[in-house]
Amino acid sequence: MDSPVAPVWSEAAGPPDTQADVVVVGSGCAGLSAAIEAARAGLDVMVLERAGLAGGASAMSGGCVYLGGGTPLQEACGFEDTPDDMFAFVMAATGPGADEAKIDLYCRQSVEHFHWLTGCGVPFKASLYTGTFPEPLTDDGLMFTGGENGFPFNEMARPAPRGHVPIAHNKRPMGHTSGVVLMAHLAAAAEAAGARTITETAVQRLVRERDGAVTGVIVRQGGAQRHIRARRGVVLAGGGFIYNEEMLAHHAPHLLGKAKLGTDGDDGRCIRMAQAMGAETLHMEAAEAAFGLPELYLEGLLVNSLGQRFINEDTYFGRIGQAVMFRQGGRAFAIIDDAIHEGLSDIGKFYPAGWVGADAAELAQELGMTPGVLEETVAAYNRHAARGEDPLFHKAARWLRPLEPPLGAIELADRAFVSFTLGGLHTDVDARVVDVDGRPIPGLHAAGRTTSGLPGWGYCSGMSLGDGTFFGRRAGRALAGGPQE
Ligand SMILES: Cc1cc2nc3c(=O)[nH]c(=O)nc-3n(C[C@H](O)[C@H](O)[C@H](O)COP(=O)(O)OP(=O)(O)OC[C@H]3O[C@@H](n4cnc5c(N)ncnc54)[C@H](O)[C@@H]3O)c2cc1C
The missing domain is CATH 3.50.50.60 (FAD/NAD(P)-binding domain)
Structure with a gap:
């Protein structure tokens, strides 16, 4: 002091x-x-x-x-x-x-x-x-x-x-x-x-x-x-x-x-x-805990380090930041496919997909997640997204589309948070x-x-x-x- x-x-x-x-x-x-x-x-x-x-x-x-x-x-x-x-x-x-x-x-x-x-x-x-x-x-x-x-x-x-x-x-x-x-x-x-x-x-x-x-x-x-x-x-x-x-x-x-x-x-x-x-x-x-680039996860999935979704990806980015920082141990991943990656802005493309898998199972393995969880998350999301629904977290239909393999994961960890009290x-x-x-x-x-x-x-x-x-x-x-x- x-x-x-x-x-x-x-x-x-x-x-x-x-x-x-x-x-x-x-x-x-x-x-x-x-x-x-x-x-x-x-x-x-x-x-x-x-x-x-x-x-x-x-x-x-x-x-x-x-x-x-x-x-x-x-x-x-x-x-x-x-x-x-x-x-x-x-x-x-x-x-x-x-x-x-x-x-x-x-x-x-x-x-x-x-x-x-x-x-x-x-x-x-x-x-x-x-x-x-x-x-x-x-x-x-x-x-x-x-x-x-x-x-x-x-x-x-x-x-x-x-x-x-x-x-x-x-x-x-x-x-x-x-x-x-x-x-x-x-x-x-x-x-x-x-x-x-x-x-x-x-x-x-x-x-x-x-x-x-x-x-x-x-x-x-x-x-x-x-x-x-x-x-x-x-x-x-x-x-x-x-x-x-x-x-x-x-x-x-x-x-x-x-x-x-x-x-x-x-x-x-x-x-x-x-x-x-x-x-x-x-x-x-x-605290405000902002993730500055919603485009990274808006049309994909946000999962925690267990491979589970925890929030609707189309909510306010500061609400997502608070959820990650205070309730998910400060670590989350945006799961994206090629179409999402292609649509990112130049700033969005600056964030690399640090892990890539031919399918959800391989991606989970690359991420070191318990086998089966991310696969279930993606399968359930895709099944409902094909019908324009998200019964779990109610993401709006305009952001819903089944993800197509191969899949990539972008880590949203410490570097992605910007905070003020x-x-x-x-x-x-x-x-x-x-x-x-x-x-x-x-x-x-x-x-x-x-x-x-x-x-x-x-x-x-x-x-x-x-x-x-x-x-x-x-x-x-x-x-x-x-x-x-
Ligand atoms: C990049 C960025 C983007 C943001 N965008 C938004 C936005 O769009 N909308 C929004 O609502 N908020 C936004 N925020 C947050 C917002 O800017 C701040 O929370 C808000 O400006 C705080 O206002 P304030 O008047 O309380 O403090 P400040 O604007 O920080 O002013 C406080 C001033 O007090 C001075 N001071 C401190 N201690 C003393 C002292 N002992 N003696 C004399 N002077 C002192 C400081 O030097 C400072 O100039 C953003 C913040 C940043 C950094």
């Missing part, structure tokens, strides 16, 4: 070097959304960012925001959606441990939130992405991102695409993305509202009063330590903890050694600073950080992946930028003291 995170008594912190009404820690989607709302309400807002550039993981991201309930984009693309359908889906998809109060509010106000984003200048094109990449390399604005149209969710709520992706031209994954576009507009809106963003300023500790209220932060800036007073309060929006190996070992050991999605700012410091104030945390073991501080719907006795800590708010937000355990692409911006806004408004529905 690095330097101590325990809060500093205000009298020990000494006179402030500078001050603002609201101090926001972190300049990602959550921090900037808080800053925009607080600054628009007339408050003096200072955003502190430890990196040399603002934006955090949000600016690296695919930019997809999970929104629904009948947004103009959904309507323009011909989809009907209601807050109730969205609520039913999100409750099912983010459980166990889904936060009903947050989800209810988020679904009811999702259309308003879409208008807020477009009001900040974020552009969306009314066209549906129908490819299988997790992030469209086109400028299409709407996509399915959580398995809404697959089993079991298609039987729980009317499916609708809810991934809203800002227009970005000449996209490159991890380069110029819709996340860059989203964050450029939020940064411009924050600046226009009067918020100041100060980079290369790492917040190290919170400052508190004897009555328990948070009234400032201690930062490291250019080698010097400074005390910044926050007259109204502090918003912690410093991302998650995927880059803190010790926290992973303590709370989410499945993620150790996995590929990381995020920045080194995701070191969990904001979570630990609040914990040191008595804050409660939730779902610290939860979903657990974090327990906050209420106004983004107030709650302590272990269930009481809000005065002056302390949080949003984004520093918190356990919309995703409790389960996840859908778009929920991080969605809940980060939404509850970031609520933090800013709560500190401004305005009415909140």
Whole structure:
């Protein structure tokens, strides 16, 4: 662990070097959304960012925001959606441990939130992405991102695409993305509202009063330590903890050694600073575990290391990732035939079939699986697929076709997982950080992946930028003291 995170008594912190009404820690989607709302309400807002550039993981991201309930984009693309359908889906998809109060509010106000984003200048094109990449390399604005149209969710709520992706031209994954576009507009809106963003300023500790209220932060800036007073309060929006190996070992050991999605700012410091104030945390073991190339298994079979299927291959890739990582010992194989291999994109073909067999029995032997199991799996799948059915896992008929030997197996193991943490501080719907006795800590708010937000355990692409911006806004408004529905 690095330097101590325990809060500093205000009298020990000494006179402030500078001050603002609201101090926001972190300049990602959550921090900037808080800053925009607080600054628009007339408050003096200072955003502190430890990196040399603002934006955090949000600016690296695919930019997809999970929104629904009948947004103009959904309507323009011909989809009907209601807050109730969205609520039913999100409750099912983010459980166990889904936060009903947050989800209810988020679904009811999702259309308003879409208008807020477009009001900040974020552009969306009314066209549906129908490819299988997790992030469209086109400028299409709407996509399915959580398995809404697959089993079991298609039987729980009317499916609708809810991934809203800002227009970005000449996209490159991890380069110029819709996340860059989203964050450029939020940064411009924050600046226009009067918020100041100060980079290369790492917040190290919170400052508190004897009555328990948070009234400032201690930062490291250019080698010097400074005390910044926050007259109204502090918003912690410093991302998650995927880059803190010790926290992973303590709370989410499945993620150790996995590929990381995020920045080194995701070191969990904001979570630990609040914990040191008595804050409660939730779902610290939860994680997005994404397999980036659904095309590898969508039309084939996904089996575990015993040779058994365990999930419908057409569900959300993060749900598959969680199933593999948490329930299948971190190892699965995509079983494909020549036709599937031929149809793969150039990126898909980059993944070699490490094992090949003239038939399922030979493939099982090559894989070192117990004889008979994979053969049974393939035979049963083929028998039903020939009739356009999947009675076991209900994969949609459009992906079903009997596999023709020879067969190949592509391993989806550690290298295929990319993860970020979903657990974090327990906050209420106004983004107030709650302590272990269930009481809000005065002056302390949080949003984004520093918190356990919309995703409790389960996840859908778009929920991080969605809940980060939404509850970031609520933090800013709560500190401004305005009415909140
Ligand atoms: C490649 C990639 C693609 C993704 N695609 C999507 C997507 O399409 N949709 C989606 O919803 N999610 C996506 N995600 C996840 C999503 O980007 C993050 O979960 C989300 O951006 C988190 O937002 P945040 O505001 O909580 O944190 P961040 O955006 O990470 O911002 C936190 C900021 O706080 C700073 N900070 C941390 N600690 C301190 C400190 N002590 N003092 C000062 N500053 C500090 C960090 O440097 C950072 O800049 C993707 C992630 C990646 C990496």
